[in-house]
Amino acid sequence: MKFSITKDKLVENVNHIMKAVSSKTTIPILTGIKITASHDGITLTGSNSDISIKSFIPLEENDKEYATIEKNGSIVLQARVFSDIVKKLPSEFVNIEVDSRLMTRITSGSSEFNLNGLDAEEYPRLPLIEEGNVLHVRTDLLKHVIRQTGFAVSTSETRPVLTGVNWNIQNGNLSCVATDSHRLASRTISIDADENAEYKNIVIPGKSLNELSKILDDSSGEWVEIVITESQILFKAKHLQFYSRLLDGNYPDTDRLIPAESKTDIVLSTKALLQAIDRASLLAKEERNNVVKFRTLSNEVEISSQSAELGRVFENVDIQSLEGEELKISFSAKYMIDALSRIDSQDIRISFTGAMRPFLIRPVEDEGILMLILPVRTY
Amino acid sequence: MKFSITKDKLVENVNHIMKAVSSKTTIPILTGIKITASHDGITLTGSNSDISIKSFIPLEENDKEYATIEKNGSIVLQARVFSDIVKKLPSEFVNIEVDSRLMTRITSGSSEFNLNGLDAEEYPRLPLIEEGNVLHVRTDLLKHVIRQTGFAVSTSETRPVLTGVNWNIQNGNLSCVATDSHRLASRTISIDADENAEYKNIVIPGKSLNELSKILDDSSGEWVEIVITESQILFKAKHLQFYSRLLDGNYPDTDRLIPAESKTDIVLSTKALLQAIDRASLLAKEERNNVVKFRTLSNEVEISSQSAELGRVFENVDIQSLEGEELKISFSAKYMIDALSRIDSQDIRISFTGAMRPFLIRPVEDEGILMLILPVRTY
Numbered sequence A, B: 001m002k003f004s005i006t007k008d009k010l011v012e013n014v015n016h017i018m019k020a021v022s023s024k025t026t027i028p029i030l031t032g033i034k035i036t037a038s039h040d041g042i043t044l045t046g047s048n049s050d051i052s053i054k055s056f057i058p059l060e061e062n063d064k065e066y067a068t069i070e071k072n073g074s075i076v077l078q079a080r081v082f083s084d085i086v087k088k089l090p091s092e093f094v095n096i097e098v099d100s101r102l103m104t105r106i107t108s109g110s111s112e113f114n115l116n117g118l119d120a121e122e123y124p125r126l127p128l129i130e131e132g133n134v135l136h137v138r139t140d141l142l143k144h145v146i147r148q149t150g151f152a153v154s155t156s157e158t159r160p161v162l163t164g165v166n167w168n169i170q171n172g173n174l175s176c177v178a179t180d181s182h183r184l185a186s187r188t189i190s191i192d193a194d195e196n197a198e199y200k201n202i203v204i205p206g207k208s209l210n211e212l213s214k215i216l217d218d219s220s221g222e223w224v225e226i227v228i229t230e231s232q233i234l235f236k237a238k239h240l241q242f243y244s245r246l247l248d249g250n251y252p253d254t255d256r257l258i259p260a261e262s263k264t265d266i267v268l269s270t271k272a273l274l275q276a277i278d279r280a281s282l283l284a285k286e287e288r289n290n291v292v293k294f295r296t297l298s299n300e301v302e303i304s305s306q307s308a309e310l311g312r313v314f315e316n317v318d319i320q321s322l323e324g325e326e327l328k329i330s331f332s333a334k335y336m337i338d339a340l341s342r343i344d345s346q347d348i349r350i351s352f353t354g355a356m357r358p359f360l361i362r363p364v365e366d367e368g369i370l371m372l373i374l375p376v377r378t379y
Helices: A007-018 A079-088 A139-152 A206-215 A270-284 A333-340 B007-018 B079-088 B139-152 B206-215 B270-284 B333-340
Strands: A002-006 A032-038 A041-047 A051-058 A067-071 A073-078 A093-098 A103-108 A111-116 A135-138 A164-170 A173-179 A183-190 A199-205 A223-228 A232-237 A240-245 A264-269 A291-296 A300-307 A311-324 A328-332 A347-352 A359-363 A369-373 B002-006 B032-038 B041-047 B051-058 B067-071 B073-078 B093-098 B103-108 B111-116 B135-138 B164-170 B173-179 B183-190 B199-205 B223-228 B232-237 B240-245 B264-269 B291-296 B300-307 B311-324 B328-332 B347-352 B359-363 B369-373
Touching: A002 A007, A007 A032, A007 A041, A007 A051, A007 A079, A007 A093, A032 A067, A032 A079, A041 A067, A051 A206, A073 A079, A073 A111, A079 A111, A079 B270, A111 B270, A135 A139, A139 A164, A139 A173, A139 A183, A139 A206, A139 A223, A164 A206, A183 A333, A199 A206, A199 A240, A206 A240, A264 A270, A270 A291, A270 A300, A270 A311, A270 A333, A270 A347, A270 B079, A270 B111, A291 A333, A328 A333, A333 A369, B002 B007, B007 B032, B007 B041, B007 B051, B007 B079, B007 B093, B032 B067, B032 B079, B041 B067, B051 B206, B073 B079, B073 B111, B079 B111, B135 B139, B139 B164, B139 B173, B139 B183, B139 B206, B139 B223, B164 B206, B183 B333, B199 B206, B199 B240, B206 B240, B264 B270, B270 B291, B270 B300, B270 B311, B270 B333, B270 B347, B291 B333, B328 B333, B333 B369
Parallel strands: none
Antiparallel strands: A002 A067, A002 A093, A032 A041, A032 A073, A041 A051, A051 A240, A093 A103, A103 A111, A111 B311, A135 A223, A164 A173, A164 A199, A173 A183, A183 A369, A223 A232, A232 A240, A264 A311, A264 A347, A291 A300, A291 A328, A300 A311, A311 B111, A347 A359, A359 A369, B002 B067, B002 B093, B032 B041, B032 B073, B041 B051, B051 B240, B093 B103, B103 B111, B135 B223, B164 B173, B164 B199, B173 B183, B183 B369, B223 B232, B232 B240, B264 B311, B264 B347, B291 B300, B291 B328, B300 B311, B347 B359, B359 B369
């Protein structure tokens, strides 16, 4: 293998791949990054037990030349060191050449690295995915959906299936739900898919979605193609393929958790409430549970918390409307901050069905988003 | 005590004070910040066993009004929480009022905090410093000197005196030296001081100087006043007083470490050498000692390193002149990077007296700076 490539393009793509490379792996070759030079460009591959990422650098694009191949081939190089090296190389161009003993010579300006390569034949194959049904989602919308649901997955391995986000696709809708059994986040969007496309109980690890979101570029109105199989999901963006394994097990039925009726409905500013709870939590944090109290007054709500050691805080937030009964309730400030900070709409509606029942937070304008939080008993 | 103050000014000054506040302290009241309102402004004080910082906010300055005092007084509030609170307050203004039971009411917009205060009488007094001889140093110059010497202090408590920077003042010169016994950094500057001012064996903790440097503002050509006593040093900038304790013990005589003659003298670009060593260290880091090899060639020097596992690297840097013998030497890449990254001049002269003797790095233009590194035996 022998090629030269522009440093910036190489660095950018190595950064993507590094999202899938773990230094802690039971398969030593997976601490490496696989580099393949072929007639049309350079492919980089990284993988861990959950995620695999493949990134492609074309020889040229939009009249810019990125790479010149002198000889096709493949090599696996230690990922962390390779990534550090390419970032620091002195020249705008990098030459990479592999000899018959897999010694890989990387030169750039007056710098010369000779790295011990590993045989690319020993690198595990990526899952073979039959592209039957392909779903299409706008990249920026997919990133929003991930941000608005992924935060609510469980971080505990007690019920592994809850560490994932549950996707259901039916009638041209994608519905995503995550819950850690104390709170829930869900969003439904319409997607571009075959009418008959129907997938149930797809559970994608929250970590995979998080890493995917980091490397998807939503600046240019691109679309992501999604292919789902029994055990894998593949996201295809321009020059990028992102594979994640799916979680085993049945995701619980979350519909029954969502109260159908409400006794108190409040409409108020998302930002004002978020900031008030953020401040109130400063004293709540010092206590064990980070719980704040919330009660309705005539034209406002009062959020308060106290710490025996530090003192008390009272925050008042104006409300736009209050329907139904007066209410006193307590909840985790963290869960509320998590939910509110994922809602981009100016105003939200909170629907309560009593101090001990889960309550719902929805943007006033968009019913596709629903957040649910279980209260804490303190009053 | 009762006053109101602009939020931005309060946040800025609390941030300064926080540099002196430690959450780990054997004196509980020192986890607090002392706030004093008097006729001319607000004073904030923070302290730990090494550093005390006093910051003053005048009622007004440059036609800007910062604070209004309704009632003089003092209080001590838990520093971490107070700092978090003021940063997040909703309005441009903050009102602070202390009642007779030391309950401190902080209001801003619709936010109200009631913090348990501590009696300011119980807060330790800052050291009393007689202002006899006062030295004057330009703020930006003082920050440079700290950056160019402080990095070389020892981080080990085996010889506590080496964790400080040794200052000597004589004949209008301030000479600063730090060494951890493997490398040394020194800088001498001329300062504005009384002719007879003479101080020897002043050892200031490296950490103190580091924190001082962070809060000194060098944007407007200000000067720092320095007062030195038996056990304390006081730095006075505009509205800011920074006290540090001095270290006990005799600082070793470092002059005898510095070779008077040299056998090989090289002049080359600071940045080119720094970057080459930075890259060469990528493979050296993986080994135990982070050592790179350095040898002179006809018109260049070669820096190399190797790791059995990863491979080898060769870097070549052009030199502007070479006087004396050819040389092969090995040294810690980290020490070299530390030294080179503190030299702002374009070119440096490195003077060697053989492969097993300490070598000197000096800027070509400015002889006030001197860095010394002990080599490592590998050739």
